[in-house]
Amino acid sequence: MDVDARRPHPHDVKLPQPHRVALAPYRDLLSGACGPDAVDALRAAERSWRLLLLRALIDAAEDLPTAPLPALDAGWQLMTRAWEADPERVERLLLYPTVGTWAAYALRRVRGSVTGDSPLWVELGQLHAVTASAAVLAGVDFRTRAPVRDGWVVLPGLGGARVPGAEGRWGSAEVSAQAGTVRVGGVLRDGPGWVPLRELRAEGCRIVLDDLDPFRGLRAPQPPQPVESADRYSALFEEAWRLLAHDDPETARAAANGLSAVVPRPRSEPYRPHSASSGDAFGAVVASEPDDAEQFAATLVHEFQHNKLGAFMHLFTLYRDGGPERFYAPWRDDPRPLGGLLQGVYAFFGVTRFYRRRQSPLGAFEFALWRAQTLRALHGIRDAHRLTDLGRELIEQLTARLTPWQGEQVLPRALDAARQAAADHYASWRAHHVEPDPHEVVRAAKAYAEDRPVRLPQGADVIVPGSPRRGLDTRAVLLRRLLADPGDLRALRRDPGAVVEGARPEDVALVTGDAGRARRRFETRISEEGGPEAWAGLGLALRAQGHPAADVLLTRPEFVMAVHAELGGGSVDPVRLASSFAADSPSER
Template sequence: MPSLFPTPRSHVLTPRSFDELLGGGGGPATVGALRASERSWRLLVVRALLDTAATAPVGPLPPPSDAWRLLTRAWEASRQAVEALLAYPAVGVWAAHTLRRLRGSAEDDAPLWADTGHLHALATAAAVRAGLEFRTDVPVRHGWAVLPSLGAMRVPEAGEWGVAEAAARAGGVRIAGRPLEGPDWHPLAELRADGCTLLLDPVDPYRALRKNLAAAPLDSSAGWQELFGEAWEILRGTDPEAARALADGLVALVPRPRSERFRPHSASSGDAFGAALTSFPDDGEQFASTLVHEFQHNKLSAFMHLFTLYDDRGTAGLHYAPWRDDPRPLGGLLQGVYAFFGVTAFWRRRPHPLGQFEFALWRSQTAYALRAIGRSDALTDLGRRLVAELSGRLEPWLAEPVDPRARSAADLAIADHRATWRAYHLRPGPEEVRARVETGPSPAEPALVPGTPERGFDTRAVLLRWLLADPAGFEALREDPGATVDGARPEDVDLVTGRTTPALAAFRARIARGDGDPETWVGLGLAARAEGDPAGEALLARPELAMAQYADAGGRPDPLELGRRLASRV
C-alpha cells in the first residue's frame, strides 16, 4: 500500500536558486524547488497533527481512522489528486492551527472536534477528486459543509455546529442529500489568464490564514476575473520570468470585500504556501502589486522553513516597520523588507506619477528598514547575507531620477509616517522631559511603549495618491475629506497641496485648544519645515518629546517656540 508519509527526503537548492532567493527573486525552477520542500513541510505538520489528535474528542463525527481509510483509498486511486489536495494552502492552515490548539498554544471559538474533524472533509474532497464511491460524515460550520479546494454546500438545518452525510454513488455526489450540481452547492471559481490560473476561494473555513471564517460565496466572480486579466497582463509585461514563477507558485486567492481606495488589505501565511488574501482591488495595477507583495512573503516563508535567518532567542525587541502602524518583531520586519523589495521593483517599472511616487516611497522605506535590520545582533550569517544582498540591489535604485513632484510627495509621506510612529510608540523619561536646553543633546532613545493610533498613519499618503492619480477626484473630496479618506482633515488637504501657511495655523490652533494628537503635532512639524521654520525638523525628529514637554508645562508654551528650543538638542 502506498504511504502518504514516505521516507523523509532532504531538499537542496541549487546555487543559482539559493542566490536568486537571497536577492529577492526566484524563477520558475526556484519556485518549483520551494513547492517540493513545502510538500514535505506540509506532510510533517499533518503527520504531527494526526499523532497528536489520536486521543482528541471526535464529537458527533466518526473516528479519525475512518477518514484516514478514505484518504488512503483516494491515494491508491489517484495519487495526483490527493497530492494536489494536500498542497492546497488552506489545508496547511487547518493542520497548523489545529495542531496549535491541541498543544495549547492557540485558541478558537469553534468546538475542538470541528477542527480535528475537518480531516473528514479533507478525505471526502480527496474521494470526490479520485472518483470513488463512499459514504461518510463531514462537519458543518455556521450552516455550511465545506470540501477543501472544491466548494461548499448550504446545510441550514444542521445549525451552527453539526454534521452532514456526504456520499458518492452512481447517481453522483451528495451532501445532506443535495447534489453538487444543485443550487445549494457553491463550487470554487477559477480566475484564468493566459498562462495563469488561480482558485478563488470565499468558502474554506481556514482561508483567512489566521482565524476561522464562515463560508461567504460570491454572487459573481466576474469583477475579479476582469481585474485579474488586467493584472496578469501587467505582470507579464513588467517581468515575464517573475510572472511565470508567480503563476507556478500561487494556487488560491482569498477574496475580501472592497476596502477604501488606495488602502488595499492583503495577507499571506507561512502555513499556506500558494495563497494570497486580498480585498477587491482598485484596478489591475494595484492587483498586480498585491500579488507580487504576497508572493514575496510566500517565497521567504518557504525559504525560512529550510534555513535559519535569525535567532529566535534574540528577537524579543520590537522595531519600526515603515509599512505598518504597529511595532514589529525582527521576523516580521524581515518579511516586510522582502515583500517591499518586490513591491519597489514592481513600481520601478511603472513610470506614471503614482508609480513614481510608490517607487520613491518604498525604495527609501525599504532601505531604511534594511539598515535597521543590519544592526541587529540576532541575525545569523545567512540572515546578514540576505540583508546585504537586498541592500546591494536596492542601493543603485536610490540614485535613480524620479519626477520632482512625486519625489516631494514621497518625502512628505516618509517623514509623516516615521514621525507619527515615534509620537505614538515612544515615551521619553521624566528626566529628559524636564531637561533644560543647555543640558546638551538628548540622551538615549526613549522607551518603546506601543500606543493605539487614532487613524491610519498613511492618511496623508492616501491624500497624496488621490492628488497624483486622480486630480478630479481629489478636488471633489476637498470639502469633506474625511468622508472619502477615513481620518483626513481639511488641514491635511492644505498640507499635501502646498498651502502650508493655513495648514500651519490650523495645526497650531488645534494644539492650543487641547486637540493636539500625534497626527496634529507631526502635521505642525511638516508644515513648519515647509515654511523654513527650524522648529519643523525638531518636531519631526522628536515629536514624542515635544508632546511630553508641552503636557508637562500644562499646555502653555507656544508649540512652535517649543520646537525651536528643541532644535538645539536634536
C-alpha cells in the first residue's frame, strides 16, 4: 500500500496499490547482488512502509495525552506545510533511519509490547522533533515544542542542542524558525551550544555520522554521546569507499543510494568489530570504530546486505513465522532461528564477495573462511520446512553463486588458517549447543568400560541454548593477528590473554603449528577442568598430527565429551576414548 505523498497526514491514504519490482532488480536481489535500480525500488517501498508505520502510531495514540507538548495532529499540520514547501527534503527526512526506529519503538510502547523508563508523552512527542527538522529543512517559519531528553533536544538528521537550565531527565523546550533563524531550546542553531551532525564524505557518497539521535541505537532510546574519533571515522570511510568503488563499483553505487547514516560505537578488541542494523532503520549501519579501511568497507557491505534483505522482506515472504527450530550459524556463538540464518547467509554472501577481490593474506583468509562457512549455513537450512518457495529460491541462488568459488585458488597459509578456524568454530559450537541422548551416552560409556565396540548414535541433533565462557572465535582472532602481523607472535607467547581476550598458551601453540605442545596442554586441561573449547582444540591438534581420532572430535565432540564425563572424567584418557569411536566417525562436514 502506498500513501499519497501530496497529503502526508497519516489518515489520508489512497486505495491499496502494490509495489512492483522490475524483473532484473528482483533477480539481482535474490542472487545477493544489488544495483542502484534495485535499491531505488527498495527505497520506494520503504517510504510506504514508513508512512504506514507513522499512520499506525498516530491511530494507536489518538486518545493519549501528549502534554506538555502539542497534540500530534499539530505536528502533522506542520509536516504538511513543510512537505508542500519542499517535498524532496521532507521525503528524505521521513526515510532517515532514526525516524523509523522511533516510530516502531513508540508504537510498541503504545501497544505495551515493550516498556521504558521515559514517560509515554516523551516518546510520542518525538514526532514534534521530526516535524521541526522537516520545517527547518524546508525553510518554513514555525514555532513548536519538542522533548528534552537528558538535557538535549535533538532534531533528526540535523543535530542537537544542550538546553540551558534543563532539569531532570525529561522535559520540553521551544523550537522555532523565523526568517532563517532557528532556535532550539533557546540555543541558536550554528551558535554556541549547538552540536551539528558531522558527515562522512567520499567520492560518490556522503552520509551522516550520527552520534546524537536518541534512536540511533536501533532499539530503546539512549542519550547523545558525541564521539572524539569522528576524524578517524572520516579518514577510514574515505579510504574504505575508495576500496569498495574500485573493487565493486556497482555495489558502491547501490550503497550510495541506500546508506544514509553510520552510528559510531567505541572501538572493540582488534579483529572483533561490532556492527548492527535493523529492519526499522533502512540505511543505518551501527559500527564500532574500525581497525582499518578494509574492515570498515567489509562492515558497510555486511550491514547494507542486512538493510537490503530487511527491505525485501517488507515486500515478500521468505519463511513462515513460528517454530522452535534453531540452526548452526558459523558467525555466531548461539543457535539462530530461521529468519536470523536467512539474514546471516545474505550478509555473509556480501562479505565473501567483497573479500574475493582482496589480495592481502588477511583478505584471502576472510574469503576462504566465509565462502565455506556461508555455504555450510546454506546447506544447513535448505530443507527447513518453514521456507516459502521464494525463500528456497533465495537459498538456491546464493548456493549457485557460492559453489564455484569454493575451488578458487587462495594463498596456502590463508587457506590452512581458514580451514582451521572453520573446523574450530563448528566443533566448539557443537560441544556447547548439541545435547546428546543420555541413554546413548550411558550405553557408549558401558561399552567402552567393557572394552566392547563403541558406536556413535545417529539421528537429528537436539540443539539447546548455551553460554560459552569465551568467544568461539578466539583462535580465529589469533590466526588473523598472525596473518596480519607476524610480529605479534612474541607478545602472544608472553601473555596471550592480554593480547586476545580468552586466549591461552595452548591456543597459541595450536595456531603456530606446535601441535605436540598444544595436544599435551589440551589433554591436561580436559583432565583438570574440561571445557568445550579444550575438546575442540584437542581435535585440531590431533588433526595436525594426522591422528585418526581427530575426525570424531571435530564432528561429534559433544558425544565424546559426555561419555568422558559419564566415565568419571579425570583419569580417562581423552585420546584413547576418542580413538574408540574413530572407526565409526563421519567425515568432516
